[in-house]
Amino acid sequence: MMNLRRRKIEERIFRFFMVTSTVIVLGSLLLIIGAVVVKSLPALKLSMITQTPKGGYYLGKEGGILNAIVGSLYLAGGATLLSFLLSLPIVVFLNVYAKKSSAFATWTRFSLDVLWGVPSIVYGAFGFIIMMFFGLRASLLAGIITVALLELPIMTRAMDEVVRLVPGSLKDASYSLGATKLETAFHVVVRQSLPGIMTAVLIALGRGIGDAASVIFTAGFTDNIPTSLLQPAATLPLAIFYQLGTPFPEVQQRAYASAAVLTLIILAISLGSRLLVGRFAKHRIK
């Protein structure tokens, strides 16, 4: 009888720990978003997001972070596009052309998993080496290439997961109508997995916008909005980092506001991907 009671108590104790842990995990999300938003309120003005930094901005003078917002969007947009142009063929090859158990496909998936784990600062260093190799200076282009490489494994693996689920019978039906593999790939397989592909692209975009360590070497920093691929570009994460690093409370407050802007962008992308999934699902054959 005692034994049963002890077992029940053990059950209770661990249940308590589990609930507490879950509350800590979910609570930390709320705490992070909450703290950043609350702290940013005093500095959050419209001019923050509509103006580029004026002279002495980092000393507390007028201006905003439009340069960084636009720079980040250019950079992540370009990188996501480039990465997409690489990932889509890779995913199609892996799922339509390659044989199910081919060693090459297994090796590629494995490499992608490994690349996923490579820290972004290492991508930054590698991007820097590429830059030196081609004689580029820190620029939007160099940043785009680096971030595209960073996004590649994320996007490809996420796409692969959904494209894999397209039933073989659907492909067989297409082949039996005389379609080539290429036609089957784009008219059937890609269309069928369109919602998943969109989600993969948006996940990668979110990663690209938020990453700082990979662009610190490669994209440079500037107060202007870049007008060509060869100019340096400011990015939002670095703008936050530099503003927080100044000794002036007003500027630090703007760092909080910038962090809130970045968080909002990320939340919007994440929410957008959920909505888009619903809209693109209409092309699917159930």
Place this chain on the structure above:
Amino acid sequence: MRLLKDLLARRLMLFLTAVPGLLVFLMLLGLVQKSRAILALKSFSQLLFSSSWHPLRGEFGLFPFLMGTLWVTVAAMIIAVPISLLTAVYLSEYAPRFVREFAKPMVDLLAGIPSVVYGVWGVLMVVPFVGKTLAPLFGAYSSGYCVLSGGVVLAIMIFPTIIHVSLEVFSTVPNELREASLSLGATQWETVKHVVLRKGLQGITAAVVLGLSRAFGETIAVLMVVGNVPKLPQSIFDPAYPLPALIANNYGEMMSIPLYDSALMLAALVLLVVVLFFNLAARFILVRAERKAE
């Protein structure tokens, strides 16, 4: 004509598909190439285990930075592993459906928050808390920018990785096993302890190792809260200077001091090799666990 197009597309895609496999080697090759300048002058072990970091005198001892990374990573793992595993067990075995449906997107969202935002939050809340409340409580002096702050921020950043992989592992444990255990009169926790955790042990190990490798390479968030003093930390309230932070902080000066860039590239190489090792180990364990499950 259509067949020709198909053939061309096939060739092109085959070529592109080879990219990821080659990229790993290219990275290693590029970093090795760049760090050769410094390796030609000093031996590898001399660089790794020397504590003397004086770039102007040409001394590039990486030891304090290695230890800094180690301290912060270990602190993060001690906090993150029990919390994430308990959460994963709760979500997979105990939680009612609506809690699970609600919690999963939240965990994904946590994974999506940019590291610089974690850093800002760390500066806002964790650093003052550790510096003003926690350190005096233990009778230590700390500015708050220390190993512990880095560990706390890092732990939260790797929650999603560990939770996500563990949830996947738990979902592969067949329900029949759980039912068998419960029908023998085991409590739910006993079922978890003896059936679910035991069956998923390898997968859990892999989840932890993946979290570890994430923590090892994280840069900006840690850099912002950890203090960046190139000395060996003596306690969790001391500042540290992890490897990734070293690389990120010094990109500006590295071209003006001889061999500095080479030393930083060596640091990146060390980071890459360690992370590759962890990742390979984790994947290896996961593949073996999958085979056993089938």
